[in-house]
Amino acid sequence: MSAAAKPRTLFEKIWDAHVVHAQEGRQTILYIDLQLVHEVTSAQAFEGLRLAGRKVRRPERTIATADHNVPTTDRSLPIADPISKQQIDTLRNNCQEFGITHYDMGDVRQGIVHVIGPELGYTQPGMTIVCGDSHTSTHGAFGALAFGIGTSEVEHVLATQTLLQYKPKTLELRTDGKLGRGVTAKDLVLYLIGQITTDGGTGYCLEFTGEALKGLTMENRMTICNMSIEAGARAGMIAPDQTTFDYLKGRPFAPAGAAWDKAVAYWKTLPTDPGAKYDKSLVFQAADIAPQVTWGTNPGQVAAITAKIPRPGDFSDPTDQKTTAQSLEYMGLAGGEPITDLKLDRVFIGSCTNARIEDLRAAAEVAKGKKVSGHVQAMVVPGSGQVKVQAESEGLDKIFKEAGFDWREAGCSMCLAMNPDKLAPGERCASTSNRNFEGRQGKGGRTHLVSPAMAAAAAVAGHFVDVRDWE
Amino acid sequence: MKPFTTLTGTTVALDRANIDTDQIIPKQFLKRIERTGFGEFLFWDWMRHDDGTVNEEFELNKPYAKGASILLARRNFGSGSSREHAPWALEDFGFRVVVAPSYADIFYNNCFKNGMLPIHLSEEQVEELFQREAKHRPYQLTADLNTCTLSDGHGFSAKFEVEPFRRHCLLNGLDDIGLTLEHESKITAYETAHGIGV
Numbered sequence: 001m002s003a004a005a006k007p008r009t010l011f012e013k014i015w016d017a018h019v020v021h022a023q024e025g026r027q028t029i030l031y032i033d034l035q036l037v038h039e040v041t042s043a044q045a046f047e048g049l050r051l052a053g054r055k056v057r058r059p060e061r062t063i064a065t066a067d068h069n070v071p072t073t074d075r076s077l078p079i080a081d082p083i084s085k086q087q088i089d090t091l092r093n094n095c096q097e098f099g100i101t102h103y104d105m106g107d108v109r110q111g112i113v114h115v116i117g118p119e120l121g122y123t124q125p126g127m128t129i130v131c132g133d134s135h136t137s138t139h140g141a142f143g144a145l146a147f148g149i150g151t152s153e154v155e156h157v158l159a160t161q162t163l164l165q166y167k168p169k170t171l172e173l174r175t176d177g178k179l180g181r182g183v184t185a186k187d188l189v190l191y192l193i194g195q196i197t198t199d200g201g202t203g204y205c206l207e208f209t210g211e212a213l214k215g216l217t218m219e220n221r222m223t224i225c226n227m228s229i230e231a232g233a234r235a236g237m238i239a240p241d242q243t244t245f246d247y248l249k250g251r252p253f254a255p256a257g258a259a260w261d262k263a264v265a266y267w268k269t270l271p272t273d274p275g276a277k278y279d280k281s282l283v284f285q286a287a288d289i290a291p292q293v294t295w296g297t298n299p300g301q302v303a304a305i306t307a308k309i310p311r312p313g314d315f316s317d318p319t320d321q322k323t324t325a326q327s328l329e330y331m332g333l334a335g336g337e338p339i340t341d342l343k344l345d346r347v348f349i350g351s352c353t354n355a356r357i358e359d360l361r362a363a364a365e366v367a368k369g370k371k372v373s374g375h376v377q378a379m380v381v382p383g384s385g386q387v388k389v390q391a392e393s394e395g396l397d398k399i400f401k402e403a404g405f406d407w408r409e410a411g412c413s414m415c416l417a418m419n420p421d422k423l424a425p426g427e428r429c430a431s432t433s434n435r436n437f438e439g440r441q442g443k444g445g446r447t448h449l450v451s452p453a454m455a456a457a458a459a460v461a462g463h464f465v466d467v468r469d470w471e
Numbered sequence: 472m473k474p475f476t477t478l479t480g481t482t483v484a485l486d487r488a489n490i491d492t493d494q495i496i497p498k499q500f501l502k503r504i505e506r507t508g509f510g511e512f513l514f515w516d517w518m519r520h521d522d523g524t525v526n527e528e529f530e531l532n533k534p535y536a537k538g539a540s541i542l543l544a545r546r547n548f549g550s551g552s553s554r555e556h557a558p559w560a561l562e563d564f565g566f567r568v569v570v571a572p573s574y575a576d577i578f579y580n581n582c583f584k585n586g587m588l589p590i591h592l593s594e595e596q597v598e599e600l601f602q603r604e605a606k607h608r609p610y611q612l613t614a615d616l617n618t619c620t621l622s623d624g625h626g627f628s629a630k631f632e633v634e635p636f637r638r639h640c641l642l643n644g645l646d647d648i649g650l651t652l653e654h655e656s657k658i659t660a661y662e663t664a665h666g667i668g669v
């Protein structure tokens with residue numbers, strides 16, 4: 001067997017294909033196929049280029065959109081916050097100056113950067129993709145190597161179209177068996193994070209494998225890869241297959257004609273070879289997974305909907321005990337209460353984790369013909385302008401509005417509360433986003449991460465409920 | 472980039488694990504388009520009470536923490552968002568060194584781009600430092616990147632590891648982009664071989 005025929009993982013194949021220069025004892029210079037840019041982490045990078053008199057090496061390989069700061073209410077009004085406006089204007093000006101495609105507010109293709117990349121067909125198998133945003137791992141759902149970077153690295157990619165990288169190790173997370181009824185991709189990934197903890201993936205690139213992944217749609221796969229970073233892994237990936245190709249076919253920036261056939265032929269060579277070795281493999285059983293709800297202030301503090309909130313004494317490690325006590329205090333919980341007893345003030349359905357069309361369909365199915373509980377304020381924020389249009393064409397907006405949900409414009413919104421959508425101190429929220437950190441959705445706000453169906457059911461019931469019992 | 476060689480400074484200990492970048496610098500301060508001036512927003516929600524008054528209980532506000540340049544914390548420091556505003560804020564506040572058992576990857580990487588040294592020690596060594604800090608306030612440590620040692624001059628001395636090339640760049644304050652562009656012909660060759668930009 002020749003050296004080239006040595007079995008390799010999906011990660012290794014993509015890595016090897018992008019090495020520009022491997023340097024002994026140094027970081028590898030890795031070619032970057034696609035960079036995505038948003039307003040919050042790019043201004044200083046463009047400024048750096050200007051100060052050094054550098055140009056963007058491959059402007060056609062970077063695309064930009066404004067998502068973090070954009071208001072999700074009426075877009076015909078000027079942006080109320082002058083500093084948000086300045087940041088959004090700065091992005092527009094930088095893109096103009098450096099010749100970068102920009103999907104601005106008012107363009108139906110605008111949206112959360114991790115929603116629009118795939119939706120427009122920019123994201124493709126086998127690519128290296130970066131963005132100054134930790135949830136860039138989302139794009140790994142296509143069998144791409146995609147990870148978040150800092151602003152200095154954004155500047156590095158703009159200037160050189162490469163990145164300096166130490167090669168991560170590989171960690172396979174295999175889930176055997178099929179997910180049960182009412183158990184979604186979100187529950188799967190929350191469960192995995194709970195099992196390996198928030199730093200279990202540090203230093204690794206994850207590959208999600210196993211029967212539970214097989215039948216999943218691209219939207220579901222994106223939800224899973226999106227949250228790789230919450231397990232500490234910069235990248236997570238799923239091997240491309242027919243589902244991937246079907247999703248991409250015909251999208252505006254996907255290859256077409258003869259180039260399409262050639263691309264698919266290449267993409268089919270990407271999945272991990274039989275006999276290839278990961279640095280580490282862990283196996284889980286889909287049958288063990290129930291709908292999940294986080295109870296603490298990091299995504300690894302998670303439990304099944306049927307469980308009770310843990311107490312510090314349930315943990316043996318002193319740091320875990322202390323962390324649990326701190327989290328419970330912040331969350332206004334004593335420990336020991338059944339999760340289904342938690343009463344909610346707010347519900348947020350949105351974010352790059354769960355604001356794609358299927359997520360909205362899943363939430364609408366639960367909300368259909370029901371009413372949001374009197375003490376709950378609930379909102380739905382589509383992930384992109386196109387998701388919004390699609391949802392409206394399917395009548396999902398009507399279902400939500402009739403049930404009493406707010407129906408908003410596309411953006412990050414209350415995922416991080418940089419725009420006016422935020423929790424008041426002490427408010428308890430069921431959220432389909434990815435981070436339950438202290439203050440993430442507003443100072444003093446208490447976030448519980450759940451799937452879209454669980455969020456919709458909680459909005460109606462006014463407290464958490466097991467969607468498996470929903471009729 | 473500012474080089475880092477050796478630093479002796481006051482250490483302040485934050486007895487928390489998983490300190491995420493949302494805590495280090497909350498999102499409302501990410502709207503600025505400059506790289507500087509983030510120090511005054513560091514740990515914003517922990518530094519002050521809801522009514523805006525100073526939270527005297529928070530470690531960074533204690534008299535002994537004045538002028539601190541070394542931060543001691545528990546595992547998984549810097550998790551969450553990729554915002555480079557986190558090391559910018561720490562650095563602007565006066566910190567050049569963080570000591571913890573582990574870091575989130577992106578934060579760790581971002582530190583080196585900003586002349587900061589994140590030091591890994593074992594959980595036991597970090598525990599020892601927490602105890603020493605509690606006993607000898609203000610507690611002085613010396614981080615020496617030439618010898619890769621962290622010591623307090625009173626019997627504590629530990630070797631730490633940094634990838635040799637990262638160490639080299641930090642010691643000399645080297646700019647990554649400049650280094651990569653030394654290999655520009657290789658980038659061009661890669662692009663030609665892959666039909667990029669032709």
Ligand code: SF4
Nearest residue numbers: 135351352412415416
């Ligand atoms: S939706 Fe939330 S996690 Fe996703 S990019 Fe926006 S702020 Fe970040």
